[in-house]
Amino acid sequence: MKRRKSDIVNIGNIQIGETNRIAVQSMTNTPTSDREATLRQIKQLEEAGCDIVRFTVNNMDAVRNIAYFRENTTIPLVADIHFDYKLALEAAHAGISKIRINPGNIGSDERIKKVADICREKSIPIRIGINSGSLEENILIKYGSPTPEALCESALMAAKTLERFDFNNIVLSVKSSDVITMIQANRLIAERSTYPLHLGVTETGTARYGIIKSSVGIGALLADGIGDTVRVSLTDDPVNEVKAANYILRSLKLKKGINLIACPTCGRTGIDLIPIANKLQDELDKITCDKQINVALMGCIVNGPGEAREADVGVAGGKGEAVLFRKGEIIRKINENEIIEILLSEIRQLL
Template identity: 55%
Template sequence: MSRQIHVGNVPVGGGAPVTIQSMTNTRTDDVAATVEQILRLEAAGCEIIRCAVPDLAAAKAVGAIRERIHIPLVVDIHFDYKLALEAAAAGADAVRINPGNIGGEDRVKAVAAACRARNIPIRIGVNGGSLEKELLAKYGGPTPEALVESAFGHIRLLNRYDFDDICVSLKTSSVPNTIAAYRQMAAQSDYPLHVGLTEAGTPRMGVLKSAVGIGGLLALGIGDTIRVSLSADPVEEVYAARDILKVVGLRREGAELVSCPTCGRTKIDLIGLAEEVEERLKTVDKPITVAVMGCVVNGPGEARSADVGIAGGDGEGLLFRRGEIVKKVPQSQLVDELFRLIDQI
């Protein structure tokens, strides 16, 4: 088990539930726009938010943003260590720095001192695209071994300055390399791990890559907090992260849909029914499993583990509960009858 740190009032690691993170894409110095986006992310289920701090105006905005949101705020710092000092003083809950571009040891020492004074953890954000040149030369590229060595080098540097309130991430855009790096890191240390892929892509491939990479690591017991990185509205990152946690079995929240892939026996618009049910389930908070099956012959049996479900026939279908048939209804009424049954649970 990893050790535990606290990002604001949120525990990370040490057996705490895996938390969901995202990152704003507004200008951080636009306080109103940034707060509005964070509040939307909170409503979607985001539990830790990160903001880019590229300049002094952004650093100075941290305090005003923090006062108007309800989840911890992590500042993302590149190149200029003074921005980390400013943001920490303004009220940031954690600082993310990249060991490949923060600068010399004196700068790291200053950031460590500022964070230690305020009990602010530091995430060492190792990224395949900005590794130290000597490591790239040593390993011939951003290999898993290079990522891990970079992380440990920066851990030692922070430890030298009496700082050990650390979380680590080792991100690349390659699923195999990312998985390998996190597995090596987890085998060699107990620091909590922020898990994700960088530049994962647009929602279709980005969610797929993240589900394989993040989900695979979580299934191995590796990972304490996650971010799904997408070229999309950050709210989509949160929805994807919630789905990954549910599929991996780490959360039981809201409704889960199971549906069959259809076959030659299917005589109803199963795809349309499944999509309609999925959309309406977004407002259902009950931790239930709902099945949409295409065949009345074996649908209820195959979906016996579902709490409720429907199985289609020819212009009509069956409504069932835990594998037991409740009644037969016309196809046009199937979905409405299903949700009436859900309301009774």
Template identity: 50%
Template sequence: MMYRDHTKVVKIGNRVIGGGNPILIQSMTNTPTEDVAATVAQIHRLEEVGCEIIRCTVPTLEAAKAISEIRKQISIPLVADIHFDYKMAIAAMENGADKIRINPGNIGGADRVAEVVRVARERNIPIRVGVNSGSLEKDLVEKYHGVTAEGIVESALDKVHMIEDLGYDNLVISIKSSDVMMCVHAHELLAGKTPYPLHVGITESGTVLSGNIKSAIGLGLILNQGIGDTIRVSLTGDVVEEIKSAKLILRTLGLRKGGIEVVSCPTCGRTKIDQISLANQVEALAAQFPNLDIKVAVMGCVVNGPGEAKEADLGIAGGIGEGLLIKKGQIIRKIPEAEFIPTLRYELEHWNEQ
């Protein structure tokens, strides 16, 4: 069953998620939200590489007021992230947030949750109900003898029911854990129990290296079951890396087209060109052509190189200080190593003219 085909459609600013719509990529700014110029500059960097929804923390009234100015200067939906103070959620919505993220369990009593829901209903602003394994309620930890997938799901559904009981169902759910397999299991349990779209991510996953591995495994296992409507790859690093990784995960699973796929061999003793540097340069070059949906191969020697490169749309098969340019399965010509990148750039720039 493709769960995402049957989830409720939720409108976030000028975008929609759920109901089988394309999975959207999110990130979160790490600038002080009060610093409008710095926050807008970072969002523009993220927009350029393909971020489709952005989240900003709103810990102060000044940050809530900044939402209004930030939103004027960007073209993607803005989500206000709220912790503890329900007044910040209300202020963020009053200043134009396209969506808010709250944990109803940590913004005060039922009366405060009701106030937030009242304002959200007036403005038809979706609420993302976020539950994190690190803040699971003590009674659920005791009930399940520790932090478990079952406890995370029960906590999330309790919060959802709290808001549903207030007569509001414009909701998105996120359940996150830094334990990859616990996170996967929790999503499997939740998917069949709720009609709301799910935001998926592995929280606190780590640095660019470990975070990418954990996110690829976790998101891969979840998304491949048809679960998930929007994603974030959480990395301790440059936020732009989150978008690059998310796009590659979706492309690898066949859930998104567009962007050049670069394949390259791992090098061996036969390699006579600077394969590692070349592969990195080609990957950077490929990122400059986000609208080309092709495969580019970078192969280091003549053993498997020509055959592998022929399977790609465009490729280089290295020799001794030179290589073969291969295009659409045909060997075009030999080129010296120094001309690899300029030649590939030219081919990519004129790809749609062929």
């Protein structure tokens, strides 16, 4: 698919924009003042495949821990700033990789200028984070509600303010808990700006429903070539946000990894496929892979052999057994209780 051409922005050791790979972000949910708990979660997110980690900076204790995080991890770190612009200044001095501000609550242009000045001096990008729940009062009066046009105008006005202060190292994001509003707002910005876009549906709720809402919103835009970084926001363990984001990218062939193709089962299924598929997926999630590997787990002889032949490795189930395929060739029959172990062995040989 053709990607939208966006400006290049460097966030620590990660470069986004243009044809750079789409970065996965998440946010810690520990008090940033608790440096050990926060560092532990940062490392968990990195191990899960996160590229950029954001955390709240809501007091000086949080600021003081930035240097500690920097000493103990190389992943780019983003300071999430609300209300108190002075915390943004302190975070910049502390070595943060990026600063996220919300024009709806950061204050006057004079304050924004001070943040822009320090970020320019230290080559720190600023993400303008527009949220439907905290739009400026004048925008809400003009549009009556957080419409896509309102979100777009707020983001572009904030970008113009930074531009007036000779700052253009900018990432934009417009988020709403309404999927359609989020999609439409980002499409408007993509037409009117070349700044890289961070995508996310905000406040989606629990993983059960939130992953679906995020997949629809983020996926629709990525399929149009729009988006440079993504976050799946869930009321859940942040590690699950990272897993979901990577699944979305892989499903659109925007990131390589192990792709499990498994049939939905029907009355013809000859093996106990559902627990096998879940156990296999749990094991695959533990494997770090920078190659595209397709694994087929099929329950019967109708679509099974065809799907398995198209995969790098796969099985087609029979009655209590399965046929093992490797790159389209039948290898041998295996017992049902061997499927997971043998597939994992085959996959490891492909890594």
